Amino acid sequence: MVPLSYYLFLSGFLFTCGVVGFLIKRNIITIFMSIELMLNGVNLSFVAFAAHWRALAGQVFVFFVMVVAAAEAAVGLAIIIAVFRTRETLNVDQVNLLKL
Amino acid sequence: MPVHVFIIASLIKSVIVLLVLLTGVAYSVWLERKVVGHIQNRWGPTRVGPFGLLQPLADGLKFIFKEDLTPPHVYRPLFLAAPMIALIFALTSISVIPFGNSITVSGYSIPLQITDVNIGLLMILGITSMGVYGVALAGWSSNNKYSLLGGLRASAQMVSYEIALGLSLVGVLIQSGSFSLRTIVDAQGGHFWGFIPRWNIFHGQLIGFFIYLMAAFAETNRVPFDLPEAESELVAGYHTEYSAMKFAAFFMAEYANMITVGCLATLLFFGGWHGPIGGPPWVQALLPVFWFVVKVVCFIFLYIWVRGTLPRLRYDQLMSFGWKFLLPLAIVNLIATAIAVVW
Amino acid sequence: MSLHLILFLVFGAICVAGAVNLLVQRHPINSALSLIAVMAALAGEYLLLGAEFVAAIQVIVYAGAIMVLFVFVIMLLNAGEEEETKGSRVASLFGVPGMLTGAVLMAWVVLRRSGTEPVSIGALPGHPTEIAHLLFHDFLLPFEVTSVLILIAIMGAVVLASKPEATERKAD
Numbered sequence: 001m002v003p004l005s006y007y008l009f010l011s012g013f014l015f016t017c018g019v020v021g022f023l024i025k026r027n028i029i030t031i032f033m034s035i036e037l038m039l040n041g042v043n044l045s046f047v048a049f050a051a052h053w054r055a056l057a058g059q060v061f062v063f064f065v066m067v068v069a070a071a072e073a074a075v076g077l078a079i080i081i082a083v084f085r086t087r088e089t090l091n092v093d094q095v096n097l098l099k100l
Numbered sequence: 101m102p103v104h105v106f107i108i109a110s111l112i113k114s115v116i117v118l119l120v121l122l123t124g125v126a127y128s129v130w131l132e133r134k135v136v137g138h139i140q141n142r143w144g145p146t147r148v149g150p151f152g153l154l155q156p157l158a159d160g161l162k163f164i165f166k167e168d169l170t171p172p173h174v175y176r177p178l179f180l181a182a183p184m185i186a187l188i189f190a191l192t193s194i195s196v197i198p199f200g201n202s203i204t205v206s207g208y209s210i211p212l213q214i215t216d217v218n219i220g221l222l223m224i225l226g227i228t229s230m231g232v233y234g235v236a237l238a239g240w241s242s243n244n245k246y247s248l249l250g251g252l253r254a255s256a257q258m259v260s261y262e263i264a265l266g267l268s269l270v271g272v273l274i275q276s277g278s279f280s281l282r283t284i285v286d287a288q289g290g291h292f293w294g295f296i297p298r299w300n301i302f303h304g305q306l307i308g309f310f311i312y313l314m315a316a317f318a319e320t321n322r323v324p325f326d327l328p329e330a331e332s333e334l335v336a337g338y339h340t341e342y343s344a345m346k347f348a349a350f351f352m353a354e355y356a357n358m359i360t361v362g363c364l365a366t367l368l369f370f371g372g373w374h375g376p377i378g379g380p381p382w383v384q385a386l387l388p389v390f391w392f393v394v395k396v397v398c399f400i401f402l403y404i405w406v407r408g409t410l411p412r413l414r415y416d417q418l419m420s421f422g423w424k425f426l427l428p429l430a431i432v433n434l435i436a437t438a439i440a441v442v443w
Numbered sequence: 444m445s446l447h448l449i450l451f452l453v454f455g456a457i458c459v460a461g462a463v464n465l466l467v468q469r470h471p472i473n474s475a476l477s478l479i480a481v482m483a484a485l486a487g488e489y490l491l492l493g494a495e496f497v498a499a500i501q502v503i504v505y506a507g508a509i510m511v512l513f514v515f516v517i518m519l520l521n522a523g524e525e526e527e528t529k530g531s532r533v534a535s536l537f538g539v540p541g542m543l544t545g546a547v548l549m550a551w552v553v554l555r556r557s558g559t560e561p562v563s564i565g566a567l568p569g570h571p572t573e574i575a576h577l578l579f580h581d582f583l584l585p586f587e588v589t590s591v592l593i594l595i596a597i598m599g600a601v602v603l604a605s606k607p608e609a610t611e612r613k614a615d
Contacts, residue, residue: 025466047492074597
């Protein structure tokens, strides 16, 4: 028997790690992976709540999150390739043409 | 069944299956060399033992005693981990494959399968989809342009053909209505009009089997889709820098994957362990396993036959074949099966 | 300690270690591998919660397809070690206290509202049949919308990643 709060703590920790990675990482691919980590953290809380409230809809939501993550990964990685092709760098600090 | 009986039975089954699988790996290498030799008007291995039957043993000893080189500019942790990843995932997927009905030993009914999970097929798909990391990381960590190209090709090819592979299996799943491999095989018992076996391949899944076969060749990096290790353009592809047992791990992983794919084809399209059964009780207990093994060996022979016959495709041909031909065909097959089942 | 709790802790430890390792590592391929470890361990957690189908899909789609794409791009672009850059001072002044406050707030809400009611093992068997029923009856519209989303994403990815000359030639 595991309390629901344990699952929520784990989920929150993964989400926080994702946020921190998104903010402190400078490599554009790693930033993308941090977003995936956030989505995974959210998925865990969906499944935990589905088990807690006896509602399968929570598990169905995980599929939708995965579909969005797949679409985002496809477009995002295409953008990364396009950026790399024009700027020859993966460092987000050097992709600053729109900055004043 | 008490817990200790379950644990002992599982341990015995795991050890037997692992030994049989490794022996199978060794002897499919022997079979390949022998058959390809005869196709090319040679004899293949003949020196070690009768018909060269002890050749796998000699090869194994050679691999063990060779010098294990690690080139200086590799990324060490991943270079060491990659062969292990490849081999572990290749050997794990055999654990959910059933190879016969249950047998009764001193009152306990023991299913001939290491573990029966109700999402067995999905588990095999998951494990095989993780296996690509072994190849990709080997290519990347070797720090060698040929290895890198091999790893890139392997990951793109496997991701592309996985879609066609998955879709080709959905037709079978619709017909049997379960992810459990045991249920899928049980649904294929009996005969049409008394003589044609009720296997899925005779049950409207011929196109599905064709797609599965093509995708399986690509997933296991075999000729005509062996672009990741194309020796005439990439030296040896992703395992250029590997030697001794690390190379042997990749080698064994490739053949173990072939056997897994053959087992899966047998279970899903060729009726698993169903076949003519008769004779005394102990023969009746073992005949299903015999039929299963015979079907898998036929499938491996088909692999070798294709290797001895077809040339390698070009990379753009491989990609357009996968995306522009196999994928639409798989979708059409899926829709047709769904309509037929609903009718 | 029950077996369920032990398994939860083992998988949870792998998750935590992987997530921290993702932050610590400087090379993107190491971060990608630790993310794969997190995803595989999460599949274990889903199995503990009885969501076997979600667990299988997690491994096949996330760990087996999306992360392969990431590794592929890292290999393709030959991404090197991350370069050090000085962060902004405002971020470190407000970011760290803000994060701590957020974490404390979240922990307080979780403990307060959800209590310690246990979730039993396999509480909700996520059988594929029932999930399929939900997905194709109750959630049919969202399902179709996501398929349109996927289609748009595929087209967008093709347009973005194709070579510039190829698109120019088409425009002429």
